Amino acid sequence: MKNELMNNNHDKAVNSQNNLLELDIKKKDKKKLKDQKKAKKKKKAKKAKFLNLESKKFYRVSESEGSSKIPKKVYEKQLARLQLELVKMQYWVKHTGTRIVILFEGRDAAGKGGTIKRITEPLNPRGCRVVALGTPSDREKTEWYYQRYVAHLPAAGEIVCFDRSWYNRAGVEKVMGFCTDRQYKEFMKACPEFERMLVRSGIILLKYWFSVSDEEQERRFQSRTIDPARRWKLSPMDLESRDRWAEYSQAKDAMFTHTNIPEAPWFTVEADDKKRARLNCISHLLSKIPYVDMTPEPIELPKRKSLPKDYTRTPFNEQFFVPDWELVDLEHKKN
Structure with a gap:
């Protein structure tokens, strides 16, 4: 009876210790996940800042019009x-x-x-x-x-x-x-x-x-x-x-x-x-050029002729089209 009671107490202690270990592991995992999210966010902010600096460098602080006083x-x-x-x-x-x-x-x-x-x-x-x-x-x-x-x-x-x-x-x-x-x-x-x-x-x-x-x-x-x-x-x-x-x-x-x-x-x-x-x-x-305005009068375009009835346009799937630049840019970013 005494031995059984001791075994039960030992099992409870082991279970309690295991629970504490699991809880500690969960806390560590949670902290790790939180740190990863924080690092990812920091990296994203750093990249955004870099892109902003690059934009300023090339388009505002460049040799082009950055120093002009004319709006x-x-x-x-x-x-x-x-x-x-x-x-x-x-x-x-x-x-x-x-x-x-x-x-x-x-x-x-x-x-x-x-x-x-x-x-x-x-x-x-x-x-x-x-x-x-x-x-x-x-x-x-x-x-x-x-x-x-x-x-x-x-x-x-x-x-x-x-x-x-x-x-x-x-x-x-x-x-x-x-x-x-x-x-x-x-x-x-x-x-x-x-x-x-x-x-x-x-x-x-x-x-x-x-x-x-x-x-x-x-x-x-x-x-x-x-x-x-x-x-x-x-x-x-x-x-x-x-x-x-x-x-x-x-x-x-x-x-x-x-x-x-x-x-x-x-x-x-x-x-x-x-x-x-x-x-x-x-x-x-x-x-310095003694020109006068000789721009032609606006042209009134005649109505377009309709296409011949025997003409059939080449199917789209038989042609090579240039892809949309946004899709190409997105594909480059993924890679």
């Missing part, structure tokens, strides 16, 4: 107005057979490319093109210096925008030692005559210099180093130019002295504020 809505409204005028101008250019050449020069990261983009994007590409020539080939180096540029001059009814031009010789070639002193002096002597010849032939020649401060150029360079979408713009030549600010300034001053002629004067665009620079340049460009 976005005002800028977009004025740009749309000016681009409509550019379309009107192109109609006039085509109708009258006018030839226009626009040169865009300036320091690296001054905003030339962005301005050219805003000028050309509303225009018919058949009548407006951008010329951005690279390093001359071995054959081109033996040609008359202006020869490879002459090949891109406009025909009647065309507009040509040179993203850097024959003025490479007065700027980068002079500073970096890519031409001889004799070649440089010959360019300074011949360039005004070359441009007078273009103007006499009937070409409207406009020359813009985009002026950017040392501090703003450095900010844009630094932005390019962290923005993968713009990093391709940072070339070895850009890095070299950072240490030659004074030399480029001297070359630019000499260039203006020799080539700022009445027939084709230089117009300086203050470019620290990209939005303002674009609006100012486009507005000035329009003021």
Whole structure:
């Protein structure tokens, strides 16, 4: 009897101990699950913060329009107005057979490319093109210096925008030692005559210099180093130019002295504020072209003819369709 009672007490003690162990395990599991949820939540918040920082880095603190003082809505409204005028101008250019050449020069990261983009994007590409020539080939180096540029001059009814031009010789070639002193002096002597010849032939020649401060150029360079979408713009030549600010300034001053002629004067665009620079340049460009509105009247489309009765459309399952970008993006996130 006594032994039985002792056994019962022992079993109760064991059961009680087991219950305490189970309870302790449950508490630990619960705490572990809670910690996992907390860690997951923290990780999610960290990712959201990172994405927000990336968004700010690439779209607000980038070299683009982040530093502009013009409100976005005002800028977009004025740009749309000016681009409509550019379309009107192109109609006039085509109708009258006018030839226009626009040169865009300036320091690296001054905003030339962005301005050219805003000028050309509303225009018919058949009548407006951008010329951005690279390093001359071995054959081109033996040609008359202006020869490879002459090949891109406009025909009647065309507009040509040179993203850097024959003025490479007065700027980068002079500073970096890519031409001889004799070649440089010959360019300074011949360039005004070359441009007078273009103007006499009937070409409207406009020359813009985009002026950017040392501090703003450095900010844009630094932005390019962290923005993968713009990093391709940072070339070895850009890095070299950072240490030659004074030399480029001297070359630019000499260039203006020799080539700022009445027939084709230089117009300086203050470019620290990209939005303002674009609006100012486009507005000035329009003021220099004596165009009138020759936009065609609205077209009244006739009623469409019905499809032939014997035509049968190819079944959808026999075609390859491009998938919806949202579904593709979702699939990438899962992987």
